[in-house]
Amino acid sequence: MxxxxxxxxxxxxxxxxxxxxxxxxxxxxxxxxxxxxxxxxxxxxxxxxxxxxxxxxxxxxxxxxxxxxxxxxxxxxxxxxxxxxxxxxxxxxxxxxxxxxxxxxxxxxxxxxxxxxxxxxxxxxxxxxxxxxxxxxxxxxxxxxxxxxxxxxxxxxxxxxxxxxxxxxxxxxxxxxxxxxxxxxxxxxxxxxxxxxxxxxxxxxxxxxxxxxxxxxxxxxxxxxxxxxxxxxxxxxxxxxxxxxxxxxxxxxxxxxxxxxxxxxxxxxxxxxxxxxxxxxEKIAIPCTACRYCVAGCPKHIAIPDYFSLYNSLRRFGPEQWGNVSAYYNNLTQTHGGASDCVGCGACEAHCPQHLPIREHLHQVAVALERDEN
Ligand code: SF4
Ligand code: SF4
Missing domain, CATH: 3.20.20.100 (NADP-dependent oxidoreductase domain)
Known part of the structure; x- marks a missing residue:
């Protein structure tokens, strides 16, 4: 073929x-x-x-x-x-x-x-x-x-x-x-x-x-x-x-x-x-395809698909991966807005071909990855 x-x-x-x-x-x-x-x-x-x-x-x-x-x-x-x-x-x-x-x-x-x-x-x-x-x-x-x-x-x-x-x-x-x-x-x-x-x-x-x-x-x-x-x-x-x-x-x-x-x-x-x-x-939390159509219009320059990918890894491989995943997350937030910087304007959702509730998912990411290590 x-x-x-x-x-x-x-x-x-x-x-x-x-x-x-x-x-x-x-x-x-x-x-x-x-x-x-x-x-x-x-x-x-x-x-x-x-x-x-x-x-x-x-x-x-x-x-x-x-x-x-x-x-x-x-x-x-x-x-x-x-x-x-x-x-x-x-x-x-x-x-x-x-x-x-x-x-x-x-x-x-x-x-x-x-x-x-x-x-x-x-x-x-x-x-x-x-x-x-x-x-x-x-x-x-x-x-x-x-x-x-x-x-x-x-x-x-x-x-x-x-x-x-x-x-x-x-x-x-x-x-x-x-x-x-x-x-x-x-x-x-x-x-x-x-x-x-x-x-x-x-x-x-x-x-x-x-x-x-x-x-x-x-x-x-x-x-x-x-x-x-x-x-x-x-x-x-x-x-x-x-x-x-x-x-x-x-x-x-x-x-x-x-x-x-x-x-x-x-x-x-x-x-x-x-x-x-x-x-x-049962294991994929956020079905994002990483097409990145949502990224260009974000006023906070949030790395949306990258955060979703990290969150999915965390969900898939379990809490023992938290340290590793959060290290990647912290690196990304040096050059991009963090998940909790989202101002809820919705510009990203208008471009998402998967019709994802991006704002809601960013909130999940923030809750999971912006806590202090414990
Ligand atoms: S809703 Fe949040 S993530 Fe989406 S474009 Fe606006 S600030 Fe960026
Ligand atoms: S537009 Fe939707 S599917 Fe594409 S990267 Fe953004 S959140 Fe993921």
């Missing part, structure tokens, strides 16, 4: 606290490995790495490989749009950043209840359709983070959309908020192919508790948890591509091996993964 796409949103960093300090040489080496193995699908977006993902794509791919050797997708950031003319400005900026005059797949980024209204009001669907007519983009579609009934409506009202990019993984498959299965089924009903994002749920599915691992070992001994997660998405016929936001060479090597060598899941294996999801649900 050559369905692996390189998501350029969690690139290797020189400084783990600064998403703009991308390790460009490491990216080039990963790109070379990816291309050598016969893969060539890259996915970027305007806000990734605070605007630098598109530029790094130009350096690592566009300037180093012939145009017909790769496929690139990019996205129109609906959340930024205030006026119609901004769409053309942003599109031109994206072409400049990518160093290209043609984008293979162009999506409306993160369609949901609020952004759908914006897209309708400003004519964003019409904008991408015209770009396709003008030969500036090859295919059009949208990424989606909302409920299945809205997806059904969008696809009914915009049959011209060719693809849907969905969050699809075994933990979200039956999740009542994400509704991955229902969204997938809606896309199929409308005859659309699906691009998958977050197959490993921002890394959440890359490590499993022992009882979950044991369940899986009996089927494919040695297959990594991330490998199982990729297969859950890639095994579906209507899934055209599975994106993975790979951050280092080792992750990429593992993913490539899975996609080259593993056959699709059997029905029994899929059922077992859904059992694993039940086990995990």
């Amino acid at each position: 050559k369905k692996l796409g390189f998501g350029l949103m969690r690139l290797p960093l020189m400084d783990a606290d600064d998403p703009k300090k991308i390790d460009r040489e490491a990216v080039c080496r990963m790109v070379d490995l990816f291309m050598e193995q016969g893969f060539g699908y890259f996915d970027t977006a305007y806000p990734y790495h605070e605007g630098l993902s598109e530029t790094v794509f130009q350096e690592a791919v566009a300037k180093r490989y012939p145009r017909n050797a790769y496929t690139i997708t990019d996205k129109l950031p609906l959340y930024l749009l205030r006026k119609e003319e901004e769409m053309e400005q942003i599109f031109q900026q994206q072409l400049n950043r990518l160093g290209l005059d043609f984008i293979d797949y162009y999506w409306l980024h993160n369609v949901g209840t609020a952004s759908y209204a914006v897209a309708q009001r400003l004519g964003a669907f019409e904008f991408v359709r015209k770009k396709k007519e003008q030969g500036k983009v090859g295919h059009i579609g949208f990424s989606f983070h909302d409920r299945a009934d809205l997806l059904d409506r969008v696809l009914m009202e915009h049959p011209e959309m060719e693809f849907v990019q969905l969050q699809l993984n075994y933990l979200d498959w039956e999740d009542t908020n994400v509704q991955a299965r229902l969204c997938y089924e809606a896309a199929i009903r409308h005859g659309k192919q699906v691009m998958v994002m977050e197959p490993v749920k921002g890394g959440t599915l890359a490590s499993l508790p022992p009882q979950a691992k044991e369940l899986l070992e009996q089927y494919r001994p040695g297959l990594s948890p991330a490998g199982w997660a990729l297969l859950f998405a890639a095994s579906r016929k209507e899934v055209a591509m599975v994106l993975s936001g790979m951050s280092d060479r080792q992750q990429m090597e593992e993913n490539l091996l899975v996609m080259e060598n593993q056959p699709p899941l059997t029905a029994r294996e899929e059922q077992t993964l859904l059992q694993v999801a039940e086990i995990l649900r």
